[in-house]
Every structure is written in structure tokens, then in C-alpha cells.
Amino acid sequence: MSGAVPSRFRARLRGDEIVTGSFVNLGSPLVTEIMGIAGFDWLVLDLEHGAGDEHVLVSQLQALARTGNAALVRVEAIDPARIQHALDLGAAGVMVPRVRSAEEARVAVDCCRYSARRGVARYNRSWHWGLSPRTLADADAEVVCVVQIETVEALEEVDEIAAVDGVDVLFVGPSDLSHALGMQCAPDDPGLLARVAAVARAARDHAKCAGVLVGTLEQARAYRELGFTFIGCASDGGLLATHATAVAQDLRGLERSQAPSVEGAPS
Numbered sequence: 001m002s003g004a005v006p007s008r009f010r011a012r013l014r015g016d017e018i019v020t021g022s023f024v025n026l027g028s029p030l031v032t033e034i035m036g037i038a039g040f041d042w043l044v045l046d047l048e049h050g051a052g053d054e055h056v057l058v059s060q061l062q063a064l065a066r067t068g069n070a071a072l073v074r075v076e077a078i079d080p081a082r083i084q085h086a087l088d089l090g091a092a093g094v095m096v097p098r099v100r101s102a103e104e105a106r107v108a109v110d111c112c113r114y115s116a117r118r119g120v121a122r123y124n125r126s127w128h129w130g131l132s133p134r135t136l137a138d139a140d141a142e143v144v145c146v147v148q149i150e151t152v153e154a155l156e157e158v159d160e161i162a163a164v165d166g167v168d169v170l171f172v173g174p175s176d177l178s179h180a181l182g183m184q185c186a187p188d189d190p191g192l193l194a195r196v197a198a199v200a201r202a203a204r205d206h207a208k209c210a211g212v213l214v215g216t217l218e219q220a221r222a223y224r225e226l227g228f229t230f231i232g233c234a235s236d237g238g239l240l241a242t243h244a245t246a247v248a249q250d251l252r253g254l255e256r257s258q259a260p261s262v263e264g265a266p267s
Contacts, residue, residue, distance in 0.1 A: 073094050115137075188218065
């Protein structure tokens with residue numbers, strides 16, 4: 001794993017470039033490697049809702065090490081120990097769910113920074129077991145902090161959250177946010193898009209990224225049109241389930257098709 005990879009990725013977020021990704025929920029290092037090879041810019045290894053845990057996480061990070069993919073870890077909450085452990089294992093950054101205010105966003109950022117709350121230890125994977133020549137300031141400059149905008153409180157305070165130094169991505173969780181708003185609609189529902197436009201504006205005004213995870217390419221286009229640049233689609237489990245179902249249906253279609261006639265066979 002090279003410390004330069006996260007650094008380049010964070011720099012990419014500061015431009016106007018579109019970076020695309022997906023979620024990894026199955027907790028399998030082999031599936032994680034396949035997702036990494038597929039060609040996404042980033043992947044989120046999901047410890048909040050996924051089947052994996054910290055015991056599997058290090059193997060997943062190793063599986064992505066040579067793919068050129070930025071490995072982000074979604075932790076379960078604003079928990080300094082969980083955030084620090086993910087970063088010590090070599091994650092390029094963390095995604096923090098249910099951030100409701102600028103103050104909570106500031107705490108999440110502080111947990112990612114040695115200059116704030118992150119404890120110093122150089123004998124772990126992120127420091128190449130003590131062999132990395134990086135400084136603490138180098139490490140702080142590399143780590144990506146993604147905060148999720150998925151509550152009414154966060155949406156109302158999104159401009160203040162975007163203004164927090166060290167927040168890199170304002171990430172919309174359409175399912176949770178639509179539920180919180182009492183809408184329970186598809187990610188590209190016009191009513192929801194009208195509400196999340198504020199996230200794109202706040203990100204633009206404060207030179208941050210607006211991010212989202214959706215289920216289809218059509219939904220992704222809708223968010224891109226709003227100005228979102230950190231765009232994710234589907235997950236490893238979802239992609240497998242969808243494609244496997246399609247293949248199974250196609251095969252059943254063969255069973256229903258008329259068998260070819262054999263010339264000369266009795267009628």
C-alpha cells in the first residue's frame with residue numbers, strides 16, 4: 001500500500017473531477033478485489049450495514065492495495081476508536097453516518113487528524129509497520145473525511161457543515177434522508193431532488209464535493225445534473241443479485257423456448 005494513493009485521491013476531490021464508486025457490503029476480500037479491479041475510483045467498505053467487520057476489513061484493504069482504488073470505510077458512528085482503527089489499518093478515509101450538525105462534523109474531522117484527536121502510533125499498516133517516511137502532517141493531509149447528510153437536522157445545517165475545515169464530501173443517503181423527510185421515495189424523485197439541491201449548493205460554495213449512492217445509472221445522471229461529483233451506484237451484493245437474477249431468467253427462457261425440430265423425425 002502506498003501512502004501516495006490517498007493523497008492523490010484527496011487532491012482529486014478538490015477539483016471539479018467526477019469520481020465514481022460503489023459500496024462493498026458482503027465482507028468478502030475476494031469480492032472486494034473484484035470490485036477494485038472493475039475500475040471504480042473509490043469503494044466504501046461498509047461496517048455500518050454490511051456483513052463484514054474489523055476482522056475482515058484488513059483483508060479487504062489488502063485486496064484493494066494494488067487496484068489503484070481509494071478504499072474508504074464507513075464506520076458505525078462518530079466513534080474515535082472505530083475511526084482511528086480503520087485509518088490505522090490503511091483506509092484512505094472514513095465515511096461517518098448520521099452527522100446532524102457542524103459540531104458533530106468537526107468531531108468527525110478531529111478524529112481523523114493527528115493534529116486533533118487521533119492517537120499517534122507508527123507500528124501499524126498505515127505507516128508500513130514503522131517504515132513509512134511520512135510525517136504526521138503528511139498523514140493528516142491525505143485522509144479523506146466524508147460526512148453523511150441523511151437527517152432533517154443535517155439538511156437544515158448543511159451550509160454550516162460544508163464550512164467545516166476538513167470535511168471533504170457531503171454524502172447524501174437518499175433512503176435515510178427521504179425517510180426522515182417523510183417522503184420514502186426513489187432517489188430521483190423530483191421532490192427529493194429539490195431538497196438535496198441545497199447539498200450541491202453548499203458543497204460548491206465551500207469548495208467541497210457533493211456525494212450520493214444510488215441504484216441505477218438514470219438516478220446517477222439526475223444527481224450529476226444537480227452538480228454532484230462523488231457519485232456511487234449499487235453495491236457488490238446488489239450487483240450480484242441483479243445480474244444473477246437476470247441470468248437465471250434468461251436461462252428459464254431457454255426452457256420455455258420451442259426445441260428445434262429434427263429433420264426426418266416422426267410427427
